[in-house]
Amino acid sequence: MAVCTNLLQGQSSEWALLKRHRSEDLFGVQLEGAFPDTMTRCAELLSKTIDVDFVDVNVGCPIDLVYNKGGGCALMNRANKLEEIVRGMNYVLDAPLTVKIRTGVHEKTNLAHKIIPRLRDWGASLVTLHGRSREQRYTKVADWNYIGECAKIASPMPLFGNGDIFSFQDASKAMETGVSGIMIGRGALIKPWIFTEIKEQRHWDISSTERLEILKDYTGYGLEHWGSDTMGVERTRKFLLEWLSFLCRYIPTGLLERLPQRINERPPYYLGRDYLETLMASQNVGDWIKISEMLLGPVPANFTFLPKHKANSYK
Incomplete structure (x- = not known):
């Protein structure tokens, strides 16, 4: 994740995150920001300066530092700002624009099913849904039943599911919900060989x-x-x-x-x-x-x- 304002200010440490490695067949950048003007300017700058296959809008970050500034998951409660961000970025980008969201902000109030059709209409090419709210952070099990419901609502726009994928069985079960694909976050950090396990359908007792x-x-x-x-x-x-x-x-x-x-x-x-x-x-x-x-x-x-x-x- 790159912070939009840091990129626009020319912070070298932030720009270093956007360096594409020669081994990467597919390269995307996730941007975090709270304001349509800066997010659109940043998207335009990326489009002109780096080789990128897609740009993702972070509407899922739960941490206070981001949320309290109106970014990340806070955008799920700021529909007008989110629309301006998605429409503006999509207008200036040559690459597809994707959006990462959570089920909502509060544990018992799902918002994703209401936001997903709007994101499709605003020009998003794909949405990734993390199956927990901001309030839940990582303390509850991801709700894959709800992710499956949202995949139907999103159609024909593809929806990827995210949450608790840690084995090839988890990946297979997730695909049965009707999602177009899966995203793996913590699972890849804890067990980066998970992709080999999924591809080969096995548990790897790695030494x-x-x-x-x-x-x-x-x-x-x-x-x-x-x-x-x-x-x-x-x-x-x-x-x-x-x-x-x-x-x-x-x-x-x-x-x-x-x-x-x-x-x-x-x-x-x-x-x-x-x-x-x-x-x-x-x-x-x-x-x-x-x-x-x-x-x-x-x-x-x-x-x-x-x-x-x-x-x-x-x-």
Whole structure:
């Protein structure tokens, strides 16, 4: 997600997020903003300056920092502003415009089924629906029955469903609701090999060594992207540590009493089948830092880290 105002102000760190990697066959940008004029200007700027296959409007972000400024999920209660944003961005873009929404703002008041037909009429090419409200954050199970109802309402515009996909069985069950496709968020952060599992219809008991190789590739991409000087190393470390705060939630398939693992199940403390597997399972920030030092060298003096999702994504 890129913040619209930061892009318009020319912040290099924000623009770096929009750099397309040579391995990406499909590249999209998600924009967050609260005002039609800035969102439209930003969309026009992106259209002229980067190679992008689609642009997505973030109408699903639940965090207070975004919501209190009128962006993210707050736009679900600001229909006039949302219409101006979608129509304006769609007018200036050459690429398709998509929209990500939640079921609504409050737990017992669904809004998506009312907004989806409007988004279709305003020019959205696709809508992705996360099956929880802002109020629920990630504390409740995603409502796939409601997602299925909204898929029928959206037709002929495609609707993708999002929420709690963490295995190939979850993906298959989600497609049975009638959605055109699925979006995977936290599942890919916790278990990035989930796409292989879905493609091959299997549970992969991936080894700690194989997982470390994924982290090596990630740090390599980070250094390629940010540079290998001190600033580049520490920027890469920051993103790696954020990712490790999700990766630690994975329980190796070979250790599970039953399959599959559910995404909202927080693993209890356990010993892995080797030292590295145990280290990767740790919920301790200090152990995440140890893993980062294996890949990027020692951290600077007085180094501290607080993961974003623990700071502002949970009630």
